[in-house]
Amino acid sequence: MEIALLGGTGDIGEGLALRWARDTDHTVVVGSRDSEKATHRADDYRTLLDERGVEHDVIGVDNETATERADVVVLSVPPEYAVSTVETVSNGLTSDDVLVSPAVSMDRDGAGFHATPPEDGSVAQAVAGAAPDVPVVGAFQNLAAGALSDLDTELRTDTVVTGDDPEATALVRSLAEEIDGLRALDGGPLAVTALVESVTPLLINLAMNNEGMHDLGVRFQ
Amino acid sequence: MEIALLGGTGDIGEGLALRWARDTDHTVVVGSRDSEKATHRADDYRTLLDERGVEHDVIGVDNETATERADVVVLSVPPEYAVSTVETVSNGLTSDDVLVSPAVSMDRDGAGFHATPPEDGSVAQAVAGAAPDVPVVGAFQNLAAGALSDLDTELRTDTVVTGDDPEATALVRSLAEEIDGLRALDGGPLAVTALVESVTPLLINLAMNNEGMHDLGVRFQ
Numbered sequence: 001m002e003i004a005l006l007g008g009t010g011d012i013g014e015g016l017a018l019r020w021a022r023d024t025d026h027t028v029v030v031g032s033r034d035s036e037k038a039t040h041r042a043d044d045y046r047t048l049l050d051e052r053g054v055e056h057d058v059i060g061v062d063n064e065t066a067t068e069r070a071d072v073v074v075l076s077v078p079p080e081y082a083v084s085t086v087e088t089v090s091n092g093l094t095s096d097d098v099l100v101s102p103a104v105s106m107d108r109d110g111a112g113f114h115a116t117p118p119e120d121g122s123v124a125q126a127v128a129g130a131a132p133d134v135p136v137v138g139a140f141q142n143l144a145a146g147a148l149s150d151l152d153t154e155l156r157t158d159t160v161v162t163g164d165d166p167e168a169t170a171l172v173r174s175l176a177e178e179i180d181g182l183r184a185l186d187g188g189p190l191a192v193t194a195l196v197e198s199v200t201p202l203l204i205n206l207a208m209n210n211e212g213m214h215d216l217g218v219r220f221q
Numbered sequence: 222m223e224i225a226l227l228g229g230t231g232d233i234g235e236g237l238a239l240r241w242a243r244d245t246d247h248t249v250v251v252g253s254r255d256s257e258k259a260t261h262r263a264d265d266y267r268t269l270l271d272e273r274g275v276e277h278d279v280i281g282v283d284n285e286t287a288t289e290r291a292d293v294v295v296l297s298v299p300p301e302y303a304v305s306t307v308e309t310v311s312n313g314l315t316s317d318d319v320l321v322s323p324a325v326s327m328d329r330d331g332a333g334f335h336a337t338p339p340e341d342g343s344v345a346q347a348v349a350g351a352a353p354d355v356p357v358v359g360a361f362q363n364l365a366a367g368a369l370s371d372l373d374t375e376l377r378t379d380t381v382v383t384g385d386d387p388e389a390t391a392l393v394r395s396l397a398e399e400i401d402g403l404r405a406l407d408g409g410p411l412a413v414t415a416l417v418e419s420v421t422p423l424l425i426n427l428a429m430n431n432e433g434m435h436d437l438g439v440r441f442q
Contacts, residue, residue, distance in 0.1 A: 109412075110410075111409060111410040111411075111412035111413050112409040112410065112412075112413045113413070113416075114412075114413060114415075114416070115415075115416060115419075156442065157442070160423070160427065185427050185430075185431050185434075186427075186430040186431050187423070187426055187427060187430065188332060188333040188426045188429070188430050189331075189332040189333065190332075191330075191332035191333075191335075192332050192333045192334070192335060192422075192423075192426055194335075194336075194419075195334075195335070195336060195419055195420075195422055195423040195426065196423065198336075198415075198416055198419050199416075199420065199423070201413075201416055202381070202408070202413075202416040202417065202420070203441065205408055205409045205413055205416065206381065206406050206407075206408060206441050208409070209406075209407040209408065209409050210406050210407050213406075213441070216441050216442065217441075217442060218439060218440070218441055218442075219439070219440040219441075219442055220424065220427050220434070220437050220438075220439055220440075221377065221378070221437065221438060221439075221440055
């Protein structure tokens with residue numbers, strides 16, 4: 001299977017790319033608006049995985065090409081670019097693809113971070129509005145980017161997967177669980193994704209306010 | 222110290238009463254609108270703790286008397302009664318007391334449970350608006366009532382404590398951590414409590430959608 005990470009050159013995209021490349025046989029397609037940046041970043045990821053003696057299959061291309069190739073497209077871009085990125089790559093999307101929304105909209109004031117969901121209710125629902133013919137799945141919102149991209153960190157964390165297409169959500173849950181130490185839980189339909197997205201600012205507030213806590217994830221038990 | 226649980230005859234109030242009675246030397250004051258109901262319920266709790274050979278100090282009185290006696294007052298009532306309960310007991314509240322808000326406002330539709338915070342932003346902030354002279358602390362929102370009130374269940378769960386008065390939040394964190402297996406984290410000021418309250422409908426959705434998961438709590442790690 002080919003998994004594209006649009007915006008796969010930064011933050012959560014880097015960690016997902018490295019983990020999928022290390023832990024699975026899938027082809028990881030690092031996408032960027034700038035194909036040269038994508039190529040360079042894919043080189044970096046390959047070097048890092050080579051140093052660990054890990055077999056991998058990572059390529060870097062522009063977002064449009066990444067979308068055309070891939071079966072699963074992860075929108076690992078900042079939330080304000082989620083909808084515009086979908087619009088940019090829409091020619092490459094078909095109803096057989098799965099679009100994954102890991103972005104979270106939040107802002108910060110003196111009290112800390114707050115959730116600032118878009119009018120649609122959640123970033124995932126805004127993405128679904130922009131791609132009405134493609135199954136959209138919410139996932140990976142609550143993973144700590146730092147822990148994810150540090151392959152020496154053993155994960156023991158959950159991701160909540162939401163969506164309205166049972167096949168698509170099952171596929172994303174399965175891809176998530178192929179990452180060592182990641183457990184994927186069924187959060188229900190896309191309409192309740194706001195609850196998942198709002199865990200992320202909570203995690204940041206907890207990291208800010210509690211000594212010794214950083215790169216926090218969440219575990220439901 | 223005396224801890225009052227207003228609405229301590231049901232749900233989360235029962236579990237907190239039993240756990241504090243079992244795990245600490247504090248006086249647990251079970252409050253209810255109906256003093257007879259409070260007395261009976263306190264009897265039940267004492268019987269249950271006696272059967273376990275646990276020393277305890279539990280009494281049952283009406284909410285007003287409970288508030289007058291107690292140093293810490295937990296509003297373990299349904300969210301729609303949180304503000305009216307504060308108004309009822311306000312004569313017994315002083316600025317030396319601490320008011321704790323564990324309630325969560327949510328509703329359910331076909332997709333599952335959603336957070337429905339009041340206009341103030343969170344139940345805790347609505348409570349603070351109704352008791353402007355008393356330090357208000359948000360805590361205990363994400364505990365599973367079933368697990369909490371079953372003393373055979375070993376907790377291994379977190380509660381996020383929010384508030385604007387450092388002494389009051391420190392006191393509530395300390396009381397929370399006196400319950401075996403409960404870890405209290407600093408969530409920041411009261412203004413970010415909505416993030417904590419919205420974890421509760423997420424926990425219920427996860428319990429509904431994932432086989433073998435029930436009485437879920439949350440752990441940040």
